[in-house]
Amino acid sequence: MPISVLGISAYYHDSAACLLVDGRIAAAAQEERFTRVKQDERFPSHAVAYCLKEAGLTIDEVDAIGFYEKPLVKFERLLESYLAVAPRGLRSYLRSMPLWLGRKLWMADEIASELGTSKEILFGDHHESHAASAFYPSPFEEAAVLTIDGVGEWTTSSIGHGQGADLTMLREMRFPHSVGLLYSAFTYFTGFKVNEGEYKVMGLAPYGRPTYVHAIRDHIVEILDDGSIRLHLENFEFVHGLTMTGVGFEKVFGGPPRHVDAPVTQREMDLARSVQDVVEEIMLKMARTAHRETGSKRLCMAGGVALNCVGNGRLLREGPFEEIWIQPAAGDAGGALGVAYALWHRHLGQPRISAEKRGAWAPAEAGRHAQRYSDEMQGALLGPRFSDEEIGGWLRGKGIAAEQVARAELPAEVARLLADGKVIGLFQGRMEFGPRALGCRSIIGDARSPAMQSLLNLKIKFRESFRPFAPAVLRERVADWFELDYESPYMLLVADVAQSRRIPVPSGTEELFGIEKLKVPRSTIPAVTHVDDSARIQTVRRGDNPLYYDIINAFDALTGCPVIVNTSFNVKDEPIVCTPEDAYRCFMKTEMDALVLESFIVLKQPASPSSEDRRTLQSQA
Numbered sequence: 150m151p152i153s154v155l156g157i158s159a160y161y162h163d164s165a166a167c168l169l170v171d172g173r174i175a176a177a178a179q180e181e182r183f184t185r186v187k188q189d190e191r192f193p194s195h196a197v198a199y200c201l202k203e204a205g206l207t208i209d210e211v212d213a214i215g216f217y218e219k220p221l222v223k224f225e226r227l228l229e230s231y232l233a234v235a236p237r238g239l240r241s242y243l244r245s246m247p248l249w250l251g252r253k254l255w256m257a258d259e260i261a262s263e264l265g266t267s268k269e270i271l272f273g274d275h276h277e278s279h280a281a282s283a284f285y286p287s288p289f290e291e292a293a294v295l296t297i298d299g300v301g302e303w304t305t306s307s308i309g310h311g312q313g314a315d316l317t318m319l320r321e322m323r324f325p326h327s328v329g330l331l332y333s334a335f336t337y338f339t340g341f342k343v344n345e346g347e348y349k350v351m352g353l354a355p356y357g358r359p360t361y362v363h364a365i366r367d368h369i370v371e372i373l374d375d376g377s378i379r380l381h382l383e384n385f386e387f388v389h390g391l392t393m394t395g396v397g398f399e400k401v402f403g404g405p406p407r408h409v410d411a412p413v414t415q416r417e418m419d420l421a422r423s424v425q426d427v428v429e430e431i432m433l434k435m436a437r438t439a440h441r442e443t444g445s446k447r448l449c450m451a452g453g454v455a456l457n458c459v460g461n462g463r464l465l466r467e468g469p470f471e472e473i474w475i476q477p478a479a480g481d482a483g484g485a486l487g488v489a490y491a492l493w494h495r496h497l498g499q500p501r502i503s504a505e506k507r508g509a510w511a512p513a514e515a516g517r518h519a520q521r522y523s524d525e526m527q528g529a530l531l532g533p534r535f536s537d538e539e540i541g542g543w544l545r546g547k548g549i550a551a552e553q554v555a556r557a558e559l560p561a562e563v564a565r566l567l568a569d570g571k572v573i574g575l576f577q578g579r580m581e582f583g584p585r586a587l588g589c590r591s592i593i594g595d596a597r598s599p600a601m602q603s604l605l606n607l608k609i610k611f612r613e614s615f616r617p618f619a620p621a622v623l624r625e626r627v628a629d630w631f632e633l634d635y636e637s638p639y640m641l642l643v644a645d646v647a648q649s650r651r652i653p654v655p656s657g658t659e660e661l662f663g664i665e666k667l668k669v670p671r672s673t674i675p676a677v678t679h680v681d682d683s684a685r686i687q688t689v690r691r692g693d694n695p696l697y698y699d700i701i702n703a704f705d706a707l708t709g710c711p712v713i714v715n716t717s718f719n720v721k722d723e724p725i726v727c728t729p730e731d732a733y734r735c736f737m738k739t740e741m742d743a744l745v746l747e748s749f750i751v752l753k754q755p756a757s758p759s760s761e762d763r764r765t766l767q768s769q770a
């Protein structure tokens with residue numbers, strides 16, 4: 150009988166479940182994809198049910214069940230924080246305590262009852278779960294481990310060392326001093342939603358100047374040589390208030406936060422750039438400390454701040470590590486995966502045979518790009534998949550006209566549509582685990598098109614964005630197109646577009662403001678080039694995702710360009726699609742031109758599929 154471990158994260162942000170069977174990830178998924186509630190924080194019943202079904206197990210056949218953090222310790226932190234600032238924290242205390250007393254504190258009982266089992270629930274530690282998610286599925290036999298996020302129980306950042314199946318925590322930084330909360334404070338102050346808008350701050354930074362760096366260092370955060378930080382708490386509100394920042398921030402930065410509906414000004418751009426620069430400095434210093442403490446040449450990272458791909462790109466270029474691997478589900482969803490791995494190796498005492506030890510991984514070497522590469526994440530493609538039979542049956546049932554294309558012809562067919570300027574919903578293979586779509590639930594387009602950025606934003610995503618889209622590029626061609634020759638399978642590294650692909654921008658471009666600047670092509674792949682010539686890169690290997698690779702390869706054969714646009718298959722404020730039905734609904738709601746559902750292609754034509762379906766979907770939209 151195989152040995153299985155179920156990991157769960159829930160009740161804070163982005164709930165998820167992960168099932169390991171004999172030490173291999175059988176399934177992992179976020180609850181939001183099933184419930185269609187973005188970043189759903191409720192108990193992940195659907196995700197658990199999916200994981201069990203995928204492995205053909207019942208809950209009582211699972212050998213160990215783990216939850217990714219310790220609710221009692223978190224409760225203690227909340228209580229102590231409130232007491233420390235009483236009575237200033239009273240409002241915030243009254244707001245959050247009933248939830249804790251009524252529900253979160255008794256979590257073992259609640260989890261067991263949600264699962265319908267009397268089995269014991271084991272509790273991991275929040276940052277140890279992050280650390281385990283960073284090290285155990287990485288390719289490395291030995292590595293330094295760095296976790297950085299807002300806060301878990303008390304810890305906000307940790308340094309550890311992984312060796313084989315052992316993972317030792319060496320240092321930690323504790324609440325309220327937190328890099329994640331620092332970034333979130335600026336997310337709030339620049340008028341974006343905390344826990345969601347951090348990406349927008351990072352995307353806004355290239356438009357700004359680092360004019361507030363001194364003010365931040367003087368009044369907001371002290372950065373020590375070892376990368377640990379001390380927040381000037383008198384200027385923050387998150388311990389005792391209901392917001393991140395208060396009058397302290399307003400005094401330092403000369404005015405109130407941007408209202409969510411107010412236009413973004415140069416001030417927000419400069420604030421974004423300044424905090425991004427400061428956070429990069431902290432990340433670099435923390436990495437140097439991790440290097441010094443462990444003596445390792447490799448680094449594994451997780452925690453929400455590890456999704457700062459601009460910072461990650463700098464770490465790779467400037468940091469002391471030769472190799473970096475980042476858990477794709479770096480946020481709290483990945484805690485489900487981390488606690489499952491921690492139970493497998495540490496509670497059940499199972500050995501670990503890393504990809505490096507198996508000979509399935511070889512370090513990057515300058516001038517070579519055919520390294521063997523393998524981690525344990527299976528390309529992060531760990532969610533549901535739907536067969537041609539299921540999809541064909543569903544299409545027929547709905548009376549939707551679709552052409553089934555032989556697998557050998559499919560990549561060229563899709564590449565022709567791309568080269569024709571069409572926007573395509575690509576739904577194939579297993580759904581991605583983590584925040585990024587990686588070619589299985591993606592919208593793809595031609596990266597060479599100067600119109601693609603606006604087109605995708607306005608007609609497909611229904612938003613105006615100052616961020617360019619991300620490129621997906623064949624792994625063996627990445628160095629020809631970007632200043633990078635490294636694995637970035639999970640779109641977690643930012644690097645510049647290669648000098649040879651850039652084109653001179655017309656004079657006067659620098660005077661343009663905001664999105665107008667983004668509309669000026671500055672490379673031969675303008676849809677994916679930011680205003681500072683950078684790009685958030687996904688490298689694609691055939692072994693990870695054969696059809697996706699073949700499509701990009703066919704596009705290259707047709708156009709000489711092995712780069713396409715990849716953005717997540719969803720519209721604003723919706724989770725990424727999960728089922729063919731979700732995909733079709735999103736396709737019909739938007740002005741996408743074609744939908745690929747495994748081997749079926751649905752084209753949008755005036756009368757297609759049935760006018761009745763279209764009316765229903767439009768009324769839903």
Ligand SMILES: [Fe+2]
Pocket residue numbers: 275279298299300301452453480481
């Ligand atoms: Fe976390």
